[in-house]
Amino acid sequence: MSISTQEEVEFQAEVSAWFTENKPADPGFLLPQSFMEVGTDQQFDFLRTWQRKVYEAGYLGMAWPTEYGGGGRDQAFQDIATAEMVAQKVPFMTNTIGLSWAGPLILNMGSDAQREAYIKRILSAEDIWCQGFSEPDHGSDLGNAQLRAVRDGDEFVLNGSKIWTSLGSYADFMILLARSNTETNTKYDGLSYFLIPMKIPGIDPVPIKKLTGEFGFTQTFFDNARVSDSCLIGEEGKGWQVAMKTLTFERAVSGGQAGGVHSMQVSTREVVALARHAMRDGRPAIEDPIVRDKLVSFLMEERGLDLNNQRDKIPGLAPEWPGAISMARKLTNSEWRRRLNQFAISLQGANASRYVGDEAAIDGGRWQRGYLNAFSGTIGGGTSQVQKNIVGERVLGLPKSE
Amino acid sequence: MPEQSEQSEQADILFTDEQGQLMEIAQTFSANKSPIANVRQQMTAAGSIEADLWAEIADLGWLGVAIPEEYGGSGLGLGEVVSIVEPMGRNLFASPLISTTLAAQVILATGDAEQKSQWLPQLAGGTVAALALSEAHGDWDLSNLTCTATLVGDRLDLSGGKTFVTDAAMADLFVVSVALDGAPALILLEASDLPSDALRQEIVIDETRRSYGMDLDGVSVSRDNLLRGGDIAASLKSLHLAACLLYAAEMCGGTVGVINVTLEYLTTRRQFDHFIGAYQALKHPMVDALTGLEAARSHLYHAATVFDFGGEPRDRGGRAEIAVRMAKAQAADAFAFASDRAIQFHGAFGFTYECDAQLYRRRALWCEQQHGDSQHHCKHLAPLLL
Numbered sequence A: 001m002s003i004s005t006q007e008e009v010e011f012q013a014e015v016s017a018w019f020t021e022n023k024p025a026d027p028g029f030l031l032p033q034s035f036m037e038v039g040t041d042q043q044f045d046f047l048r049t050w051q052r053k054v055y056e057a058g059y060l061g062m063a064w065p066t067e068y069g070g071g072g073r074d075q076a077f078q079d080i081a082t083a084e085m086v087a088q089k090v091p092f093m094t095n096t097i098g099l100s101w102a103g104p105l106i107l108n109m110g111s112d113a114q115r116e117a118y119i120k121r122i123l124s125a126e127d128i129w130c131q132g133f134s135e136p137d138h139g140s141d142l143g144n145a146q147l148r149a150v151r152d153g154d155e156f157v158l159n160g161s162k163i164w165t166s167l168g169s170y171a172d173f174m175i176l177l178a179r180s181n182t183e184t185n186t187k188y189d190g191l192s193y194f195l196i197p198m199k200i201p202g203i204d205p206v207p208i209k210k211l212t213g214e215f216g217f218t219q220t221f222f223d224n225a226r227v228s229d230s231c232l233i234g235e236e237g238k239g240w241q242v243a244m245k246t247l248t249f250e251r252a253v254s255g256g257q258a259g260g261v262h263s264m265q266v267s268t269r270e271v272v273a274l275a276r277h278a279m280r281d282g283r284p285a286i287e288d289p290i291v292r293d294k295l296v297s298f299l300m301e302e303r304g305l306d307l308n309n310q311r312d313k314i315p316g317l318a319p320e321w322p323g324a325i326s327m328a329r330k331l332t333n334s335e336w337r338r339r340l341n342q343f344a345i346s347l348q349g350a351n352a353s354r355y356v357g358d359e360a361a362i363d364g365g366r367w368q369r370g371y372l373n374a375f376s377g378t379i380g381g382g383t384s385q386v387q388k389n390i391v392g393e394r395v396l397g398l399p400k401s402e
Numbered sequence B: 001m002p003e004q005s006e007q008s009e010q011a012d013i014l015f016t017d018e019q020g021q022l023m024e025i026a027q028t029f030s031a032n033k034s035p036i037a038n039v040r041q042q043m044t045a046a047g048s049i050e051a052d053l054w055a056e057i058a059d060l061g062w063l064g065v066a067i068p069e070e071y072g073g074s075g076l077g078l079g080e081v082v083s084i085v086e087p088m089g090r091n092l093f094a095s096p097l098i099s100t101t102l103a104a105q106v107i108l109a110t111g112d113a114e115q116k117s118q119w120l121p122q123l124a125g126g127t128v129a130a131l132a133l134s135e136a137h138g139d140w141d142l143s144n145l146t147c148t149a150t151l152v153g154d155r156l157d158l159s160g161g162k163t164f165v166t167d168a169a170m171a172d173l174f175v176v177s178v179a180l181d182g183a184p185a186l187i188l189l190e191a192s193d194l195p196s197d198a199l200r201q202e203i204v205i206d207e208t209r210r211s212y213g214m215d216l217d218g219v220s221v222s223r224d225n226l227l228r229g230g231d232i233a234a235s236l237k238s239l240h241l242a243a244c245l246l247y248a249a250e251m252c253g254g255t256v257g258v259i260n261v262t263l264e265y266l267t268t269r270r271q272f273d274h275f276i277g278a279y280q281a282l283k284h285p286m287v288d289a290l291t292g293l294e295a296a297r298s299h300l301y302h303a304a305t306v307f308d309f310g311g312e313p314r315d316r317g318g319r320a321e322i323a324v325r326m327a328k329a330q331a332a333d334a335f336a337f338a339s340d341r342a343i344q345f346h347g348a349f350g351f352t353y354e355c356d357a358q359l360y361r362r363r364a365l366w367c368e369q370q371h372g373d374s375q376h377h378c379k380h381l382a383p384l385l386l
């Protein structure tokens, strides 16, 4: 991003001042590390209030159309505001699924009525959104989703279950991929895509405890839940195409998201700081040549990811294989984050064994918790292995794996 | 325009129209002039490149890209040279373009007015220059010098030996590093200053290169051949970093080339009724090669943006040095991985001389081992970053 006009420079100063002034104080309880880990009412209320405040100040959805509650400004302004949120380490925007995938999807493919009904309330966090894609028996093989949607007049009757529904306990709406026809040539043809209300009879989200012992996602049971056929987005039977479009927003292959960040940001610099305090053989770990070598590698990798984003915007330097940077972004960034957290734990000597809640845990145990939570990035939204298939096939043109 | 310059100091990656045009021309030129059959044929020839092809390169103006207009160049910078070297590397093009460019840069930084006006126009016009910097100990530290110069009257008597002087046999000019009174010094030698048996060809892993050992014992030149217009120690370091930058460009290009070679095989060779590229054990490492390449190219064009030969005083906080070392390290790792897997993924054919994978693997090893491998650069990055 380059700040090229006087207006943008002034805007930068304005946002910076606003966030300095309005950044919430430490709430005194543990905040989740990403939108996939919102597990208590206290956490949820805090984050929802914060998102609403940012939206009301005008720093969210800045490039979305004004008629639906957006700011109607150039994307550059939102990028500046988002960068400032990162720089000031403010809490993330909890309504991620609304802001970053359902919202752009509705703007892109939805009817005017759907835009009217949902967009503004996504920005203000009045409506929280969740995603019903994965099922107990069909995860990576998303096209095989089996939750049934049977037409009954101008309604659909939903039966089955979705699982790993992030924010499932709090959501007001869900983007849902369901099977409306079982007699099709390919598994993809029988799918339809819905925008459905969650708080209706027959829908029951049941919390699942995560590996950290906290909550964040649910198994969501559907027992004869009835929704209007006006909930369809895209045509009946064309749900797979809508799902694919959704994934381009989710994996940040396409732009158009409302802005803000979706997780607590980590940087190698914080791990460098950790290495200054950790001890090795009577000396600060940062003096250990092996530790230094690894820190430099992480810094180099982090810098490369950042530079990739900048280079990707320069047409003359576009990747040899189009999409190489954007399609691999989720893979490279989530794997880097997982390994960085893991390394941060290894720096702590015997204290590496402590966990959140222990008074002597280093940095309150955030690296241990961060490492366990980092798998949300390498599994959720399509696993790293599946991402490698996608990049290998769509970017490098390799034949499909069986 | 103070605002302007502040702005360009902020940008991490800038890519000029000139760079874009040069890259396009260099891509077409390299693909035409250096298809793999020509590369192989040239490997058995006396020089790394034929004289008429070198003359074409000179005519294109590429040797003067980073030489100021007053000396017959086009007054651009090393960033523009990067966008020529990358496509050349992609086609395994071999030539003294890098050594000639670097020689011009060091003369520009440390030569006196006469040396500059004597040599720069010639170098821009196609005179080949070679760098005699390495020594038998193999240390990448260019200030570790055992070769000496001794001042006797107004002459310099040289002694010792240099190694890895590429394209020495076709060079008219040599930039030689020696210790003079215990301090590093750079001397310009002309081919005529060397006795006929001073050069001995080395057998090197990259067969597209012509590399020579150079015996300095008994060589004596006028003291006027000393480069003395600037800080020699600083220039040696700049030379090292500039070489790293251009090698990083060559390696990024090579990585693209070898990924292409491997993809071609993975999409045509069948085993167990499938194209072998359908197997994830091959597909996934290819994605790793790709992401390694993309990171390397991003580091490369960042380094090309911020590096400026002899520009250290303006370089706040070692930004340029950090960028260049990262670019070299990342490119070396990416090229090493992609070319190593290229051999494996061709099966026994990959084990043959005929398979092109070895050409890239050997090129990668050469580039990695000249001017520091990635661990070396990580070690030197540590004090700059931590």
Ligand SMILES: Cc1cc2nc3c(=O)[nH]c(=O)nc-3n(C[C@H](O)[C@H](O)[C@H](O)COP(=O)(O)OP(=O)(O)OC[C@H]3O[C@@H](n4cnc5c(N)ncnc54)[C@H](O)[C@@H]3O)c2cc1C
Binding pocket: A036, A130, A131, A132, A133, A134, A135, A136, A137, A138, A139, A140, A141, A163, A164, A165, A166, A167, A217, A375, A376, A377, A379, A380, A381, A382, A383, A384, A385, A386, A389, A401, B280
């Ligand atoms: C924290 C978190 C939050 C999530 N939130 C949501 C949500 O809000 N909504 C939602 O719908 N889903 C959500 N998910 C689910 C996520 O999308 C799935 O977990 C993911 O797509 C993988 O499916 P699976 O868990 O069934 O694993 P499986 O598909 O059973 O995979 C098991 C293992 O096999 C590998 N594998 C599978 N297929 C292949 C293949 N073709 N090639 C190579 N390897 C393969 C996988 O990489 C994995 O390692 C969430 C997941 C997590 C972890």
